[in-house]
Amino acid sequence: MPSKLEHLVGSGCPEQPNRMENLLENQPLLRKALEELDQDNKVDYAELAPDGEKFLTLFHTQDYINEVREGCAGLKPRETISFDQVGDTWISQGSYPAACYAAGAAVRAAELARTGKKAFAIIRPPGHHAHSDHAGGFCLFNNIAIASEYLRLLNEKVMIIDIDLHLGDGTVAYVSGKEGVSYFSLHHSGLWPATEFSDSNLPDNVNFVTLPNGTDETYYIKALNDTLCHAIRQFSAETKGKGILAVSAGFDTHQEDYKYSDLKGGFQLTDKSYRIAKRILDESSLPYFLVLEGGYRPESLDAGVSIFTEELTQREKSKNIPLVLNPRGCFYACDG
Numbered sequence: 001m002p003s004k005l006e007h008l009v010g011s012g013c014p015e016q017p018n019r020m021e022n023l024l025e026n027q028p029l030l031r032k033a034l035e036e037l038d039q040d041n042k043v044d045y046a047e048l049a050p051d052g053e054k055f056l057t058l059f060h061t062q063d064y065i066n067e068v069r070e071g072c073a074g075l076k077p078r079e080t081i082s083f084d085q086v087g088d089t090w091i092s093q094g095s096y097p098a099a100c101y102a103a104g105a106a107v108r109a110a111e112l113a114r115t116g117k118k119a120f121a122i123i124r125p126p127g128h129h130a131h132s133d134h135a136g137g138f139c140l141f142n143n144i145a146i147a148s149e150y151l152r153l154l155n156e157k158v159m160i161i162d163i164d165l166h167l168g169d170g171t172v173a174y175v176s177g178k179e180g181v182s183y184f185s186l187h188h189s190g191l192w193p194a195t196e197f198s199d200s201n202l203p204d205n206v207n208f209v210t211l212p213n214g215t216d217e218t219y220y221i222k223a224l225n226d227t228l229c230h231a232i233r234q235f236s237a238e239t240k241g242k243g244i245l246a247v248s249a250g251f252d253t254h255q256e257d258y259k260y261s262d263l264k265g266g267f268q269l270t271d272k273s274y275r276i277a278k279r280i281l282d283e284s285s286l287p288y289f290l291v292l293e294g295g296y297r298p299e300s301l302d303a304g305v306s307i308f309t310e311e312l313t314q315r316e317k318s319k320n321i322p323l324v325l326n327p328r329g330c331f332y333a334c335d336g
């Protein structure tokens, strides 16, 4: 595992490298795939993430990209510094390459979806709070925006679905005023950055569903069935069944994140909600790919990733596989 890929953060930040380490610990198939890929063995259901540096300008300004690259290059090994206005987002020497590979993973997952395969980019740092010219909320580059823009420039119609606990403010900025891409978010009503938006300042192609602090599974699943199903049906009709779903998959909605995190609010979901979300995506008959966002307790990430990768463990039966891994920000894809 190249150490230069290691994205380190300050000790108070919940978005730690051990998110990936715990995931690999708890998911034997991911671990096995990564070990085999590290030895240059081909694995039929997994790939290593490609470097996505050349895709960054699909959303970000060159000045900002330079700022991140030079900021990281100027640090000593293991040194970390805060990189946004409020001190949430951190960089280390390895953060720029790690973030480039995370963006590359998201674009590769989008490519797989374009060929009709399901794909999941399991990556860090996350992306949906990153704006074109500044970092935020643990995010350096907006992976889902970059991947969606990649598809949009190929004349694909994209609906971004954000199931993270938090609104993806960077993604809202990305879709604002753009044809061919829309954003649907189901998030906590009182948490940053949702507090900075109201119905009156939303672009037409942005659709929010806000849920209160402590939302339980019954209420959440009802919201999924009432709103997400409807939004996907509408998108499918508008695109005549040809669109692609791009999912910002955050699992900080899990009950373990609610119990233990310092995110100042949360939901009380278990893997059941993620299973319903996956069923809704599967039943849409549209290709989709997922890009990892939040989820900070090992149980939360494990629950979400397990549900969306369980086809891997049944691949003899379904033949619906692949996966892609990027160490410290691993990614994988599920064939469809």
Ligand SMILES: [Zn+2]
Residues within 6 Å of the ligand: 164, 165, 166, 250, 252, 293, 294, 295
């Ligand atoms: Zn979040």
